[in-house]
Amino acid sequence: MIGIKQIASYVPAGRIDNIARAESLGSTPEQVSERIGFRQLARMESGQGTLDLAAQALAQLLHDTGLDPQAIDALVVVSQNPDRSIPHLSAELHGRAGLSTSCACFDLGLGCSGYVYGLSVLAAFMQANGMKRGVLVTADPYSRIVDPEDKATALIFGDAATATLLDDTPLYTMGRFTFGTQGGDADKIASNDGVLFMNGRAVFNFAATKVSANIRETVTANALEMHHIDRFVLHQGSRYIVETIADRLQVDRRKVPFMASEYGNTVSSSIPLMLTEMMPAPGHERILLCGFGLGLSWASTVIQRKE
């Protein structure tokens, strides 16, 4: 059974202070801290690109696990902001990291739901082809497409990358996945001429209704009840969205943590960034993962620590 063995991350050292610039963007320090939730946003350095972020995360994973790069059978990269559209970013990362020529590489063009989609796609690909070790990388620096003067998006997105090792002796097994798309609202979050647009109210409504319902469906699909879940790891769209979903699910907010206040909404990296902090700690036997956002799309599953 393929599952999650280990996760590594790379969060650039650069930060934008949202508290200091709140009022210039029509907000207040209190609203930034308590409602939007992102006190700081991580920013890649001048000269860094998506490949650099991805390579840092992968290098960290190889360092942490001691894994031989030649032993990786498949590499999948989730991004919608690669440095260039051709070739695929995973091939460039493959070259940078010196992986085996027998390693399969492909990209997934998804946003905030991309990590959970990626877990399912890569695990299924590995199982179908008898592979033992695969790596799922997320790297999507939205700083490239955010208008720094746009009140709807400028206080939200941070840059980061993660790398997740899937193998056949995992720390966490993965349960049933659920997916969905509401393509009629695709233009509610979109890059138009290279600049990100987001209809905040539409995204909030979507998260509060569709995502909450999907979480319940996912728990049921895994033959569980809500109280069986130790932590609900939701995409960190904003503190208010995470807390609203927790309240709608009638789950204690402490089980639905908001952990992105010091680096921002990192799109497909938000869930694995949280897992890097949770997986080594006790009390996280059964974790629900739910990624949701542009598309509008969502993907969820339950992971369980192996005895």
Added chain:
Amino acid sequence: MQVTREDIIQAIRAAKVSDAPESLRSDLKLTDQGIDSLGMFNVILVLQEKYAIEIPDPDVDRLNTIDELIAYLNTRVA
């Protein structure tokens, strides 16, 4: 069915956006009484669900007070 102030207060309570919904003035902007734009999204969503209607963005832009919400909803759900 007539929408009343109490219906709006219930929605504000359900949205958990005010510590004392009963004390809110009906004629003043809710955003001037401590409910921010994110809180307004939530109140509008609760009302949409309660009355099974979709309130389009242009309409939301002019729904700022409890009185305006009452008047608008009475045109939509009557």
